[in-house]
Amino acid sequence: MRISELANPSRFLRAANLAIPWLGGATAIVFAFAIYRAMLAPDDYQQGATVKIMFLHVPSAWLGMLCWGLMTIAALGTLVWRHPLADVAAKAAAPLGAAFTLLCLVTGSLWGRPEWGTYWVWDARLTSELILFLLYLGVIALWRTVEDPSRAARAVAILTLVGAIDLPIIKFSVDWWNTLHQGASVFRLGGSTIDSTILIPLLLMAAAFTLLFVTLLLAAMRNEILRRRVRTLRVLQASAAG
Amino acid sequence: MQATAHIEFIVAAYGAGVVVVVALIAWVMLDYRLQRRILAELETKGISRRSARESADE
Numbered sequence: 251m252r253i254s255e256l257a258n259p260s261r262f263l264r265a266a267n268l269a270i271p272w273l274g275g276a277t278a279i280v281f282a283f284a285i286y287r288a289m290l291a292p293d294d295y296q297q298g299a300t301v302k303i304m305f306l307h308v309p310s311a312w313l314g315m316l317c318w319g320l321m322t323i324a325a326l327g328t329l330v331w332r333h334p335l336a337d338v339a340a341k342a343a344a345p346l347g348a349a350f351t352l353l354c355l356v357t358g359s360l361w362g363r364p365e366w367g368t369y370w371v372w373d374a375r376l377t378s379e380l381i382l383f384l385l386y387l388g389v390i391a392l393w394r395t396v397e398d399p400s401r402a403a404r405a406v407a408i409l410t411l412v413g414a415i416d417l418p419i420i421k422f423s424v425d426w427w428n429t430l431h432q433g434a435s436v437f438r439l440g441g442s443t444i445d446s447t448i449l450i451p452l453l454l455m456a457a458a459f460t461l462l463f464v465t466l467l468l469a470a471m472r473n474e475i476l477r478r479r480v481r482t483l484r485v486l487q488a489s490a491a492g
Numbered sequence: 493m494q495a496t497a498h499i500e501f502i503v504a505a506y507g508a509g510v511v512v513v514v515a516l517i518a519w520v521m522l523d524y525r526l527q528r529r530i531l532a533e534l535e536t537k538g539i540s541r542r543s544a545r546e547s548a549d550e
Contacts, residue, residue, distance in 0.1 A: 298498065299498065299499070299502055300498045300501060300502060302502055303501065303502060303505045306505055306506065306508075306509045307505070310509075310512075345516075345519070346516065349512050349515070349516055350512075352512065353508060353509060353512045356505070356508045357505040357508060357509070360501045360504050360505045360508070361501065361505065363501060364498040364501050462513065466516055466517070466520055469520040469521075469524065470520050470523075472524065473520060473523045473524050473527055476524070476527035476528065476531060477523075477527050479527075479531060479541065480527060480530050480531055480534065482541060483531070483534040483535075483539045483540070483541065484534070486539055486541075487534065487537070487539045490539070
């Protein structure tokens with residue numbers, strides 16, 4: 251089956267029904283191994299055990315941004331190619347992205363208190379991340395406000411494309427401004443500055459969270475397709491009754 | 493000991509992680525059951541999509 255054939259919702263449902271249990275199983279196995287490695291990771295020489303908050307904070311930050319990146323591609327799919335699954339994917343992804351961004355903000359705040367002496371500062375990285383969370387809430391609200399899914403999809407697509415400006419701001423905020431938040435330490439030109447005893451569990455947790463995200467996204471897309479079928483049937487029921 | 497001093501922040505962070513992950517899994521599972529149940533009810537009443545009727549006729 252070619253990827254383009256999955257554009258048909260019925261074919262997508264069949265593929266999703268097949269993939270979701272396997273992906274769920276793979277997610278559980280990778281999570282178990284990643285948590286085991288995270289528990290064995292040594293304390294940081296400066297931060298002590300609080301460095302373990304990083305194993306949640308960094309993957310959730312990556313996924314919050316990855317999710318908006320996927321929604322941006324889906325927005326192009328809606329506006330340019332009118333791909334049948336593009337707005338389904340965008341709508342399904344928004345609550346997931348909001349949840350991971352919220353988790354990033356909460357864990358960052360809980361990490362910041364012992365390390366910085368405060369839960370929150372209005373520095374560029376934290377503020378741009380908070381803006382991403384508010385953008386997610388805006389997208390979710392827009393989906394709920396506009397009743398017609400195709401009209402809502404176009405409005406959401408425009409907001410998503412505008413909101414994508416926030417992604418490079420989040421990424422480079424620590425380079426462009428003086429921030430309390432540390433600079434890039436995993437993906438940087440000179441290589442990672444994190445010791446392998448901490449880096450490997452971090453990458454394993456990132457893999458586990460990414461698998462979880464893909465599984466949840468497929469499941470949420472399947473739900474959204476079913477919801478649209480319910481809507482179609484209710485319209486048919488109403489027109490038959492009228 | 494630094495680890496003992498800050499354990500409440502670590503526990504709170506992992507607690508938040510568990511809450512978010514469990515909430516997301518519960519949300520997709522409950523929503524799936526709900527949509528399947530509504531679809532089944534509508535189809536029991538004889539309401540089905542044209543494409544579903546055509547594939548049933550084939």
